[in-house]
Amino acid sequence: MAFLEPFLLWGALAVLSPIIIHFWHQKKGKPLAWAATQWLVEKNQQQQRGLKLENIVLLILRCLLLLVLVALLSQLVLNNLKSKADNQPIHLIQPNALLSSNYRFELEEARKRGEKLYWMDENTEPVDGLTELPAKPNFSPLLLQAAIDKRRHDEAEVHLYLLNTDGLATVPAVYVPARFRLHTITDSSQKPRAYLATKGGQKLFVNQAGRLTTSAVLDPTLKFQSAPAHTGPLRVLVQYSNQREQRTVEAALNALAEVYDLDLSIDHTPTRATPYDWVLTDRINQNPTPQTLYIVSGKSAASAAPNVRFHAYAFTPQTDERVASGQLPEWLGERLIEHYGLRVSSEPLSQQELKSLFVVASRSDRKPQTLVHNVLVLLFVVLLIAERWIALTKNA
Incomplete structure (x- = not known):
């Protein structure tokens, strides 16, 4: 047997209230002299003292009512009823x-x-x-x-x-x-880490501290793949219907390229002969290329392809907090790291x-057992009816 709300068991102390009230009413009265007492019939002024059987039954019913109410509020659970x-x-x-x-x-x-x-x-x-x-x-x-x-x-x-x-x-x-x-x-x-070969013989990789870095030589303490995941300039298509968003994204890419010596070849209109490595746009491509990283802004749709990332807001200072706080270049760099698998997460x-x-952490979303709860409710109603019937018929 257990209780889901055991701290409410302190309410069982309220059972002392009807006991105290019962004995208080049974206390022997103190006779007072009154001038008109002689006109009263002696048998009518006699008072019965001592405990009556029906009063004891009423006392027990009232105590049981309080105990059943405490059990209901404490949400009694019987362990032997659990499967x-x-x-x-x-x-x-x-x-x-x-x-x-x-x-x-x-x-x-x-x-x-x-x-x-x-x-x-x-x-x-x-x-x-x-x-x-x-x-x-x-x-x-x-x-x-x-x-x-x-x-x-x-x-x-x-x-x-x-x-x-x-x-x-x-x-x-x-x-x-x-x-x-x-x-x-x-x-x-x-697993060997991936890296990118950028302009000037530089190599872009994630170092041992987990930071994206550019160096002429790879970190000798880490294990890298025998060949870079990409060599040469990154062919990027930036195409937005909003010119402000177009300029914002292009400025973020230029900042990213300047910090990490990336060689970005940016186009504003698509060319069929050019296989793009990175496409940033506000239009959904119905046939995305698996090798291309797509970032589509202003769309909250879910993508089944891992190389297509949707962003719910447009890349403008008024609509996106990252742009307003200057974090867009860093966010775009993280997407590039994920696409080429530069980061090791093991x-x-x-x-x-x-x-x-x-x-x-304990959960308070459990429900008391329905059978036990219903039996206690029924018992409480029966005890309440019996208590009221005895109290009214006996005038107690």
């Missing part, structure tokens, strides 16, 4: 082949015990097998939080299986139930960082 499935551990797995392979034995044993396994994605059905990953194995800390909130039970232990990367720390915290266990592994395979978090990231 066995509600108390079984739940396993949430990040859709990753390395992760499912590493914990295959533990997960298979859990499934044999009847415990449910789920991928951390939009699918709400349990996993039948670990051999096939979801069709779209997307993962983010927001999907992780949504998966926990969707399937959590405060009585069940939640097991989380995750790749330990710094991508987990893109949210302030991940809220988990009190009973949870974290299983993480680190992808030890160091740096593991320390144990202290993982401990601070996962925060235990």
